[in-house]
Amino acid sequence: MDINIAEYNFSEQKVDFDSIDYIELPAICPHCNNTGIQEFVTGALVEDNTESRNGYFPEPIFVIQKFNIITCCFFCKMYSTNIITHQFNTVNKLSTQSIEFTYPKYEQINNEPPQNIKDEYPDFYNIWKEATKAKNSGLHNLAGMGYRKSIEFLTTDYLLKNPIEGVETNWITNPKTTLKKKIDKLDKPRLVTLGKAIAYLGNDETHYTRIHEDYSIDDLINFIDLFISEIERDLKYKKAEELVNRPKK
Numbered sequence: 001m002d003i004n005i006a007e008y009n010f011s012e013q014k015v016d017f018d019s020i021d022y023i024e025l026p027a028i029c030p031h032c033n034n035t036g037i038q039e040f041v042t043g044a045l046v047e048d049n050t051e052s053r054n055g056y057f058p059e060p061i062f063v064i065q066k067f068n069i070i071t072c073c074f075f076c077k078m079y080s081t082n083i084i085t086h087q088f089n090t091v092n093k094l095s096t097q098s099i100e101f102t103y104p105k106y107e108q109i110n111n112e113p114p115q116n117i118k119d120e121y122p123d124f125y126n127i128w129k130e131a132t133k134a135k136n137s138g139l140h141n142l143a144g145m146g147y148r149k150s151i152e153f154l155t156t157d158y159l160l161k162n163p164i165e166g167v168e169t170n171w172i173t174n175p176k177t178t179l180k181k182k183i184d185k186l187d188k189p190r191l192v193t194l195g196k197a198i199a200y201l202g203n204d205e206t207h208y209t210r211i212h213e214d215y216s217i218d219d220l221i222n223f224i225d226l227f228i229s230e231i232e233r234d235l236k237y238k239k240a241e242e243l244v245n246r247p248k249k
């Protein structure tokens, strides 16, 4: 694709534009992590180095150019700055390119839940995946609602799989039983605290008036990670318990 690159012309003291076709634009967005060509907005040549080998070849062997390219993303409508180095070998005509720096830095993709959680709680995992997809596309309202829903499924299935005295299956599965009431029944204080925090922040993403201004979707995701790891520890512990309590042969 042809792009117009700005370059300062020192002798005439003005900016020149040069149309070039050899730059490969970045293909992943550092804001939303979506894959897809980042659209060219503007760019400038910031370094132009040539290297020759003892005059053996009349022409420089390598032409190394550095560009500052600003791109934007179709998915999240955000801009990024990229320093791209392009090296051209004038002898074999091959070129290589590397992206040396991108601003903002690539966001860490959310940690996938551990395999045993995915296996044990597939409904939770499916909703979690959709919420994460929404979050990575910059759709934070949808993501917040999705994460809240994912925790509702995880809490409900956890209560069904780990029967607690006095908590009836009919009550757990009754649509009138609120998430908060179910969280209150969880058998570990840390799960109750984390579950409530997730429900509060999830509600904030869902409701018209935001109550907890000082917390963000990233806090919500951190609390979910902790909630999951508490349950995961439990699953691992149960496996050890099964082994120890196995009838001796």
Ligand SMILES: [Zn+2]
Residues within 6 Å of the ligand: 029, 030, 031, 032, 033, 034, 073, 074, 075, 076, 077, 078
């Ligand atoms: Zn994006």
